[in-house]
Amino acid sequence: MHSVKNSITAVALRLFAFLFWFTVAAAAKPAPRSTDLTNIFAPESTPAKSIFDLSLFVLSITGIIFVVVCSLLVYAVLKFRGKPSDAGREPAQVYGSTQIELAWTVIPVLIVVVLFLATARVIHAVQDAPKPATALEVTVIGHQFWWEFRYPKLGIVTANELHIPVSDPAHPTPTFLKLLSADTDHSFWVPQLGGKTDLIPNRVNEMWMDPHRPGVFLGQCAQYCGVQHAKMLLRVSVDTPEDFDAWVRAQQQPTHDDEKVIAGRRVFETTACINCHTISGTAGNGRFGPDLTHLMSRQTIASGAAENTTAKLRLWIRNPDAIKPGSLMPAMSLSDPDVDALVSYLETLR
Numbered sequence: 366m367h368s369v370k371n372s373i374t375a376v377a378l379r380l381f382a383f384l385f386w387f388t389v390a391a392a393a394k395p396a397p398r399s400t401d402l403t404n405i406f407a408p409e410s411t412p413a414k415s416i417f418d419l420s421l422f423v424l425s426i427t428g429i430i431f432v433v434v435c436s437l438l439v440y441a442v443l444k445f446r447g448k449p450s451d452a453g454r455e456p457a458q459v460y461g462s463t464q465i466e467l468a469w470t471v472i473p474v475l476i477v478v479v480l481f482l483a484t485a486r487v488i489h490a491v492q493d494a495p496k497p498a499t500a501l502e503v504t505v506i507g508h509q510f511w512w513e514f515r516y517p518k519l520g521i522v523t524a525n526e527l528h529i530p531v532s533d534p535a536h537p538t539p540t541f542l543k544l545l546s547a548d549t550d551h552s553f554w555v556p557q558l559g560g561k562t563d564l565i566p567n568r569v570n571e572m573w574m575d576p577h578r579p580g581v582f583l584g585q586c587a588q589y590c591g592v593q594h595a596k597m598l599l600r601v602s603v604d605t606p607e608d609f610d611a612w613v614r615a616q617q618q619p620t621h622d623d624e625k626v627i628a629g630r631r632v633f634e635t636t637a638c639i640n641c642h643t644i645s646g647t648a649g650n651g652r653f654g655p656d657l658t659h660l661m662s663r664q665t666i667a668s669g670a671a672e673n674t675t676a677k678l679r680l681w682i683r684n685p686d687a688i689k690p691g692s693l694m695p696a697m698s699l700s701d702p703d704v705d706a707l708v709s710y711l712e713t714l715r
């Protein structure tokens with residue numbers, strides 16, 4: 366009997382020690398400013414902040430319950446443990462207590478009501494926020510395994526790297542996203558900017574964000590959607606109004622024909638590339654893969670799986686599976702000169 370009680374006490378103590386260490390470690394860690402990491406503890410946009418505050422509130426209430434219950438448990442284990450003097454005697458028999466039963470029914474009901482109301486308030490504030498006239502509208506389409514971003518009012522189509530303006534609380538310019546899927550379920554999640562919202566075939570979901578400072582925020586498809594779900598990364602570039610305008614103007618530019626890379630353009634236009642990719646001003650108008658019209662304006666390719674460098678582009682075209690096994694772009698078995706020409710051509714798409 367004793368050893369069971371001792372081991373229960375030991376486990377409880379260890380659990381306490383772990384929680385204490387975890388809380389101290391989480392509190393002491395400064396919020397990283399690095400763009401290589403995301404951080405659920407550093408919200409930078411109103412919906413993310415409301416969700417974060419709510420989770421802290423829920424965590425503190427449940428934390429208090431945890432501490433109270435564990436303290437009572439430890440107290441009871443220590444205080445009422447078997448003593449040699451009790452041997453053979455029955456403990457006091459208690460049959461029901463209206464007061465105690467009322468207390469342990471009414472208090473939990475009140476706690477649940479409080480948690481419910483607090484949650485309902487945040488859901489309402491996030492989901493029913495009115496869309497101001499100054500809002501930017503972007504349509505996000507989830508594909509296996511990349512993101513398509515369309516700005517219907519600006520006539521821009523791009524992929525994987527979303528550009529949005531910073532939203533000054535005095536003059537809010539939030540971004541409202543319309544979320545669609547081309548194949549299966551995906552989930553848009555940029556932890557510092559908002560909660561997860563699923564992209565579901567034949568359904569339109571919506572979410573919004575109003576980032577308060579410029580920077581690059583990373584995210585990830587948060588719903589298992591196939592083999593390369595883990596390499597379906599997201600990059601949101603929050604730009605100052607000037608940078609955003611400059612980006613919009615650059616994206617609206619048509620492609621410039623460059624005589625030096627005409628051979629590469631011919632390879633693009635005479636192979637299957639055009640069935641899956643669009644480059645405006647060419648025969649390519651496929652929509653199965655990312656729009657390549659301004660490919661070089663992106664820092665990464667293949668949804669953040671590789672940096673956008675000459676070597677990686679060449680490797681990608683030669684054998685996409687080398688970077689992203691199971692991606693839905695086939696290896697095309699092009700000759701070396703064709704790949705060289707193609708890469709030189711793609712690198713003019715600024």
Ligand code: HEC
Pocket residue numbers: 509510511524525593633636637638639640641642653654655657660663665666667668678681682689692693694695697707711
């Ligand atoms: C069967 C359709 C298909 C064909 C054919 C195809 N691609 Fe792709 N391509 C894709 C898909 C799908 C992706 C996105 C892969 C991912 O990120 O998972 C992609 C991605 C790319 C990317 C990276 C774009 C980005 O911003 O991430 C480049 C560059 C590219 N393809 C070039 C080409 C070239 C050049 C050809 C012709 C030699 C070609 N593709 C042929 C479907 C295709």
Ligand SMILES: [Cu+2]
Pocket residue numbers: 507508509510550551552586587588589590594597
């Ligand atoms: Cu996905």
